[in-house]
Amino acid sequence: xxxxxxxxxxxxxxxxxxxxxxxxxxxxxxxxxxxxxxxxxxxxxxxxxxxxxxxxxxxxxxxxxxxxxxxxxxxxxxxxxxxxxxxxxxxxxxxxxxxxxxxxxxxxxxxxxxxxxxxxxxxxxxxxxxxxxxxxxxxxxxxxxxxxxxxxxxxxxxxxxxxxxxxxxxxxxxxxxxxxxxxxxxxxxxxxxxxxxxxxxxxxxxxxxxxxxxxxxxxxxxxxxxxxxxxxxxxxxxxxxxxxxxxxxxx
Amino acid sequence: xxxxxxxxxxxxxxxxxxxxxxxxxxxxxxxxxxxxxxxxxxxxxxxxxxxxxxxxxxxxxxxxxxxxxxxxxxxxxxxxxxxxxxxxxxxxxxxxxxxxxxxxxxxxxxxxxxxxxxxxxxxxxxxxxxxxxxxxxxxxxxxxxxxxxxxxxxxxxxxxxxxxxxxxxxxxxxxxxxxxxxxxxxxxxxxxxxxxxxxxxxxxxxxxxxxxxxxxxxxxxxxxxxxxxxxxxxxxxxxxxxxxxxxxxxxxxxxxxxxxxxxxxxxxxxxxxxxxxxxxxxxxxxxxxxxxxxxxxxxxxxxxxxxxxxxxxxxxxxxxxxxxxxxxxxxxxxxxxxxxxxxxxxxxxxxxxxxxxxxxxxxxxxxxxxxxxxxxxxxxxxxxxxxxxxxxxxxxxxxxxxxxxxxxxxxxxxxxxxxxxxxxxxx
Numbered sequence: 001x002x003x004x005x006x007x008x009x010x011x012x013x014x015x016x017x018x019x020x021x022x023x024x025x026x027x028x029x030x031x032x033x034x035x036x037x038x039x040x041x042x043x044x045x046x047x048x049x050x051x052x053x054x055x056x057x058x059x060x061x062x063x064x065x066x067x068x069x070x071x072x073x074x075x076x077x078x079x080x081x082x083x084x085x086x087x088x089x090x091x092x093x094x095x096x097x098x099x100x101x102x103x104x105x106x107x108x109x110x111x112x113x114x115x116x117x118x119x120x121x122x123x124x125x126x127x128x129x130x131x132x133x134x135x136x137x138x139x140x141x142x143x144x145x146x147x148x149x150x151x152x153x154x155x156x157x158x159x160x161x162x163x164x165x166x167x168x169x170x171x172x173x174x175x176x177x178x179x180x181x182x183x184x185x186x187x188x189x190x191x192x193x194x195x196x197x198x199x200x201x202x203x204x205x206x207x208x209x210x211x212x213x214x215x216x217x218x219x220x221x222x223x224x225x226x227x228x229x230x231x232x233x234x235x236x237x238x239x240x241x242x243x244x245x246x247x248x249x250x251x
Numbered sequence: 252x253x254x255x256x257x258x259x260x261x262x263x264x265x266x267x268x269x270x271x272x273x274x275x276x277x278x279x280x281x282x283x284x285x286x287x288x289x290x291x292x293x294x295x296x297x298x299x300x301x302x303x304x305x306x307x308x309x310x311x312x313x314x315x316x317x318x319x320x321x322x323x324x325x326x327x328x329x330x331x332x333x334x335x336x337x338x339x340x341x342x343x344x345x346x347x348x349x350x351x352x353x354x355x356x357x358x359x360x361x362x363x364x365x366x367x368x369x370x371x372x373x374x375x376x377x378x379x380x381x382x383x384x385x386x387x388x389x390x391x392x393x394x395x396x397x398x399x400x401x402x403x404x405x406x407x408x409x410x411x412x413x414x415x416x417x418x419x420x421x422x423x424x425x426x427x428x429x430x431x432x433x434x435x436x437x438x439x440x441x442x443x444x445x446x447x448x449x450x451x452x453x454x455x456x457x458x459x460x461x462x463x464x465x466x467x468x469x470x471x472x473x474x475x476x477x478x479x480x481x482x483x484x485x486x487x488x489x490x491x492x493x494x495x496x497x498x499x500x501x502x503x504x505x506x507x508x509x510x511x512x513x514x515x516x517x518x519x520x521x522x523x524x525x526x527x528x529x530x531x532x533x534x535x536x537x538x539x540x541x542x543x544x545x546x547x548x549x550x551x552x553x554x555x556x557x558x559x560x561x562x563x564x565x566x567x568x569x570x571x572x573x574x575x576x577x578x579x580x581x582x583x584x585x586x587x588x589x590x591x592x593x594x595x596x597x598x599x600x601x602x603x604x605x606x607x608x609x610x611x612x613x614x615x616x617x618x619x620x621x622x623x624x625x626x627x628x629x630x631x632x633x634x635x636x637x638x639x640x641x642x643x644x645x646x647x648x649x650x651x652x653x654x655x656x657x658x659x660x661x662x663x664x665x666x667x668x669x670x671x672x673x674x675x676x677x678x
Contacts, residue, residue, distance in 0.1 A: 050631050053623070078633035090628035094646025100629070103642065108633035143646075160632060 001199040002026040002049075002168050007060035009041075009048050018044045020224035021060070026168070026217075029196040033210055034203045035235060036221035037243045042203045043087060045221075046172040050084040051077050064168055078104075079111035081167030085157040085174050092144040097156070100144045101126060105163055129162045133189050150177035151185075158189035169193070170201045175209040187212030207239035222247055258292025262389075264312040265293060269397045276369045277362075280376040284395040287380065291389045300386050303566040303598040304508055304537040309390060309482045314426035314452030317478030317505070327417075328446045328472045328667055332659065334415035335359075341420060342400055342427030342450055348417075356408035357441065362401035362430060371403040371432040378458040378486035382512040386541065391484040391510075394456040398430030405434045406441035406465070413468075418447035420476055425450035431457045435465035435493075442656075443467070448474025448504070453481040461493035463517060468656045469497040472667060473504060480506040485524075491517030491546070498655045500664050501528040501536055502671045508537040515542075515549040515577070525554040525654035529668065530563035530595075531675050537566035538586070544577040544607075551581070556651040557588040558644055559595035560675070570602040573610050582612035589647045590620055641672045 002024070009019040018041045026032050036042050048055050049062055051074035062069045064080055072080065092100065106116040117125075130140060133155045145153050154174055161169055171190065175183055190200070190213050202213055210218070210232065218234040219226045220243070228234065228246055238246065271281055294306040308315050337359070338348040344361055352359040365371065376395040382388060404414060416431070427450035435441050439462075449455070461467050473481065481504065487495050501507055511524045528536040542551045557565035567586035588597035597618040605612060621643055629639035648668060655661040 052627055052631075073636065074627060074630035075633050075635050075639075078631055084631055086628070086631075090622075090624045092622075092625045092628065092643070092646065094649040095642055100632075100642075103638070104629070104632035104634055107635060107638065111633065111635075164632065 001028045001030070002062070002064055002201070004062045005060050007048070007062060008058045009044060009055050010058055012054050012056045018224055019048070022224070022226060024219065024226060026199045026201060028199060030217065031194065031200040031202065031213065031215045032217045032219065033215040033235060034201065034219045034221050034226070035205065035238055040221045041224045042221055043172055046084055046170045046203060049170060050074060050082060075107070075111070078164070078166075079108050083161050083164055083166035083169045085161060085169065085171045087172040087176060089145050089153040089157055091146045093146050095144050097142055097144050098126070098140045101160060101163055104160065108164060126163060130159055132192065133159050133162075134185060135159055151179065151182035154178060154182065154186050155189070158186055162189065162193060167197065168199050168201070170203070172203045173205065174202070175204055175206060183209065184212060207235040210235045220246055254295065254297060255292055258295050259289070261293040261295070261310050262288065265310055265393070266397065267312065271396060272399055276365060276367055276372045277375055280372065281396045284376050284380075284392050287383070288389060288392040288396055291387050291392065293389050293393070300539075300568070303568070303600075304506070304535065308480050308506060309452070309454075309508070314424065314450075315480065316423045317451035317476055317480070318423055319420040320448060320474065320476040322475070325670070328663055329415055329444050332413065332415070332444070332663065334413045334444060336415050336417055337402055338417045338419060339400065339429065339449070341422050341425040342429055344400060354414065355411040356406060356439065357410045357414065358405045358407065359414065360403045362403060363399055365403060369403065370405060370434065374432045374434060374458055374460050375430070378460065378488055379456060379484070381488070381514065382484070382486045382541070388484060388510065388512070390454055390482045391456050391486070394428050394430055394454050394484070398428045398456070400428070401430040401432070403432045404441070404443070405436065406439040407436050409440045410442065413442035413444050415444040415446075418445070418449035418453070418474070420448040420450055420474065420479065423451060426452045428454045430455070433457065433459045433467070435459070435461045435467050437462040438464045440466040441468070443469050445469070445471040446474065448476035448479045449481065451479060453479065453483070455481070455483040457485045459485065459487040459495065461487065461489050461495055463490045464492045465490070466494040467496070470655055470660050470664070471497070471499045472664070473499065473501040473507060475503050477503050477505070479504050482508045484510045484512065487511070487513045487522065489513070489515050489517060489520040489522060489549075491519055493517065493520040495522040496654065496656055497524045498651070498664070499526040500667060501526065502530070502667070503534065504536070505533060506535045508539065510539045511541070513542045513551065515544050515546045515551070518547045519549065520546065521550045523552040523554070523654050525651045526556070527648045527651040527668065528557045528565060529671050530557070530559050530565065532561045532563060534559070534563040535566070536564070538569070540569040542571050542582070544571070544573045544580045544582065546577060548579040549577070549581070551583070552654075553584040553586070554651045554654055555586040556648050557597060558591065558647065559588055559597065560591035562594040564595070565597045567599040567601070567616065569614070570604065571612055571614070573605040573607050573612065575606040577607045578609045580607060580610040580612065582610070584614040585650070586616045587647070588618045589644065590618060641669065644672055645669065
């Protein structure tokens with residue numbers, strides 16, 4: 001599904017190298033987790049994959065189902081099936097949440113040469129999916145993320161993911177700012193989307209999210225590289241001993 | 252003194268070719284206006300009130316030429332609205348293109364045809380003259396003195412449909428002065444629509460008197476001509492419980508100065524004045540507003556939004572004056588601009604002057620670029636860059652459009668705005 005090779009990235013405006021050769025291969029239907037200390041490059045990886053400006057790729061490649069991602073505009077990546085659930089979802093005053101979702105769904109359908117959804121069909125689908133995430137009609141009418149609580153913002157991200165039905169989902173610290181109940185709700189939303197044709201990359205600091213979203217593979221990232229890869233037990237090891245032991249062992 | 256002399260010389264040159272109508276009910280009002288005008292002269296570049304907008308092209312003897320815009324397949328705004336149409340071609344009433352001036356709840360007559368006695372003699376030039384203090388507005392006084400065309404509308408009940416003033420522009424050299432008087436009697440209700448570029452140079456005054464409990468709605472679009480110039484004034488006076496709502500959409504035009512002078516004289520009245528202006532390149536748009544609260548518990552709201560690109564200039568001068576005794580005044584003013592590049596400019600001068608101690612007044616003015624984080628967020632969800640930018644621009648304008656009364660009219664305006672964005676994207 002996703003294949004990253006030797007990815008090197010620096011900040012565009014300063015000579016700061018952040019990713020120093022990331023290699024990662026995620027198969028169809030797999031759930032991978034990336035853990036790592038602050039500043040290891042986890043969020044940068046998610047931004048570079050989704051096409052945020054401000055980063056310069058100096059070497060390497062990233063392909064989604066064989067298609068080179070790094071050459072594409074952000075909207076083309078989305079249409080190709082990539083989705084990033086933001087760590088900090090953006091507030092957009094003046095744009096209704098429902099309008100936003102419908103514009104996005106139809107833009108992607110159009111880009112893929114599919115017919116746009118009618119207002120009625122769209123409403124039916126969105127109501128059903130919103131209900132599962134406990135998103136009420138009022139939240140759909142409000143401007144995108146404006147005045148939403150931390151939990152509401154994250155649930156709104158998962159709703160977008162459910163509506164857009166991407167192939168490759170990246171969750172960037174989706175657990176940050178969530179209480180236990182909200183984390184459960186969000187995880188259930190994610191688990192409902194697990195599918196043989198859909199892969200996930202879950203970026204997190206803490207093991208507890210992985211109790212709910214069970215990964216197939218866990219990677220540890222440090223200083224711009226993936227330094228260790230293992231099964232779910234690796235996350236537990238981090239939880240018990242911290243990163244220091246693992247990093248010491250690697251270095 | 253030299254400055255005043257220059258202003259008076261400019262006036263002499265400007266009015267040399269104009270005739271002062273000497274008969275009919277308006278003659279003494281015009282003579283009086285000319286006396287006031289002669290004392291003031293025309294606005295000059297050094298006037299504080301014209302600090303951000305050069306009045307020269309509005310005051311010179313001959314109007315700078317402007318090619319009329321030809322509509323191709325695009326429908327004019329308000330086409331699908333059921334309305335009474337009054338058409339002016341280069342500032343002259345065109346009976347053939349206009350509807351019959353009969354409308355239930357409304358009396359309509361033409362300034363050009365009014366005889367020796369008319370209800371408008373209590374209004375013509377009266378609100379304009381009141382609006383001359385504390386700031387002089389000579390272009391409006393010039394209008395009172397020399398306008399020969401315009402409509403006189405009196406609403407005595409609820410108007411059966413909107414009155415739609417359509418200004419067509421045919422001649423490259425047209426230099427037009429129109430003066431409208433509108434009286435909304437107690438408890439009556441009227442909607443006035445205005446659209447069209449009008450002329451190469453347009454000087455328009457609209458005086459609006461709203462009696463107790465009267466309601467007046469005004470929605471205006473200022474035409475597509477690229478070269479046109481316009482100076483417009485709305486003078487409104489509100490009695491107790493009256494309502495005044497005005498919205499203007501401006502797209503294109505070389506120079507536009509829209510002044511609104513609103514006075515509360517009765518308690519519990521409401522006045523909203525809003526504008527959305529979208530400009531590209533040599534576009535200069537100036538919204539100048541002066542609201543006087545001289546009664547209790549009145550609410551005023553000013554909402555002005557501008558989207559500027561490729562060196563376009565936007566100006567906002569807005570003042571709220573709360574007189575002693577105008578307790579419980581609620582005044583709100585916001586002026587914002589979205590600059591789509593580094594060449595465009597927004598100049599704002601918000602002012603509050605308050606002499607009552609129990610009031611709520613707020614004002615804010617901002618100018619900024621498109622929110623890059625929001626743009627990326629939209630794109631990451633698959634919305635193409637241009638569509639995402641349009642969505643954000645419309646979102647920015649939404650607060651001003653929300654001031655339009657009536658969803659059909661608001662939708663019509665929204666479509667105009669979207670068309671403009673489509674035409675101007677990427678340029």
